[in-house]
Amino acid sequence: MTPGDEVVVALDVGGTGMKCALVRPDGATVHAERHATDAARGPEAVVGTILDVAEGLAGKARADGRTPVACGIAVPGVVDEARGVAVWSANVGFRDVHLRDLARERLGLPTALGHDVRVGGLAEARLGAGRDAGHVLFVAIGTGIAAAHVVDGSAAVGAHGAAGEIGHILVRPDGPRCGCGRPGCLEALASASAIGRRYAELSGAPATAAEVADRAAAGEPLAGRVWGEAVEALADGLATGQALFDVATIVIGGGLAQAGPRLFDPLGTALRERLTFHREPRLVAAALGDEAGCLGAALLALDTLAKESR
Ligand SMILES: [Zn+2]
Numbered sequence: 001m002t003p004g005d006e007v008v009v010a011l012d013v014g015g016t017g018m019k020c021a022l023v024r025p026d027g028a029t030v031h032a033e034r035h036a037t038d039a040a041r042g043p044e045a046v047v048g049t050i051l052d053v054a055e056g057l058a059g060k061a062r063a064d065g066r067t068p069v070a071c072g073i074a075v076p077g078v079v080d081e082a083r084g085v086a087v088w089s090a091n092v093g094f095r096d097v098h099l100r101d102l103a104r105e106r107l108g109l110p111t112a113l114g115h116d117v118r119v120g121g122l123a124e125a126r127l128g129a130g131r132d133a134g135h136v137l138f139v140a141i142g143t144g145i146a147a148a149h150v151v152d153g154s155a156a157v158g159a160h161g162a163a164g165e166i167g168h169i170l171v172r173p174d175g176p177r178c179g180c181g182r183p184g185c186l187e188a189l190a191s192a193s194a195i196g197r198r199y200a201e202l203s204g205a206p207a208t209a210a211e212v213a214d215r216a217a218a219g220e221p222l223a224g225r226v227w228g229e230a231v232e233a234l235a236d237g238l239a240t241g242q243a244l245f246d247v248a249t250i251v252i253g254g255g256l257a258q259a260g261p262r263l264f265d266p267l268g269t270a271l272r273e274r275l276t277f278h279r280e281p282r283l284v285a286a287a288l289g290d291e292a293g294c295l296g297a298a299l300l301a302l303d304t305l306a307k308e309s310r
Helices: 043-063 099-107 116-126 192-203 209-217 221-245 255-259 261-274 289-308
Strands: 006-013 017-023 029-036 067-075 078-080 085-088 095-097 111-115 135-141 145-151 249-253 282-285
Touching: 006 043, 006 116, 006 289, 017 043, 017 289, 029 043, 029 289, 043 067, 043 095, 043 099, 067 099, 067 116, 067 289, 078 111, 085 099, 099 111, 111 116, 111 289, 116 135, 116 145, 116 249, 116 289, 135 221, 135 255, 145 221, 192 209, 192 221, 192 255, 209 221, 209 255, 209 261, 221 249, 221 261, 249 255, 249 261, 255 261, 261 282
Parallel strands: 006 067, 067 111, 135 249, 249 282
Antiparallel strands: 006 017, 017 029, 078 085, 085 095, 135 145
């Protein structure tokens, strides 16, 4: 066996699908597969699928002459990485699932459990759009908004596994109610779903955030207003992030980043207007797409392995 044969079994479990891969220590994916999460079956069935898929991947690695050395699993919600517990998840239904130990027992491999956005940030900071910066804030904007603060290749977890919840920064005290129950959270104003919802509210016609961006660019006043308000709110949130973390690079990922210059041009300007003595971060689009979670799960597993063998 040569070191080049070693791979990590990596899974990124989302509300609808699981992205799974065998990843080499240098970050190269040698095999990828996708499976349905089918969360409606309940958390126990989902855990069963996760373990079956992970075991299948380890078997696939061995059949191909490779050596699986560790397993990394990323899940959404609140994740206690130190204890390896999926504490809570709205879209998968996890409640205190000891996923790390279950996978370790099944596979017989050192296993790490991580938060999907935090490991996504880890991957973007080490392998993607933030790779030349020591201090990176990764912000994923989709149905919600969450962030990962990565310093020298390691993501802050927080005392309770809940660091990076930038979507719940209060930006408009009189704003729409957030899913967390409080009015005015960033997520309730600037997530892709919030943008679609706001446009539908004002126009009476449903639209996705991407359609709002298109219509704003085409000069439709209502779309321009909705898009502009979301960008302003986002800039408020990012300015708070920059005041707290003083990063070199802010990487924007998730569905909203697909809007490209329609997002990044006005957002860069609005962020600049809000900074006084703080240094302006580089504002860039994520580079790894929806593979970031899987690659990050692999990186977290390799970090765990390195710590254990020390
Ligand atoms: Zn909230």
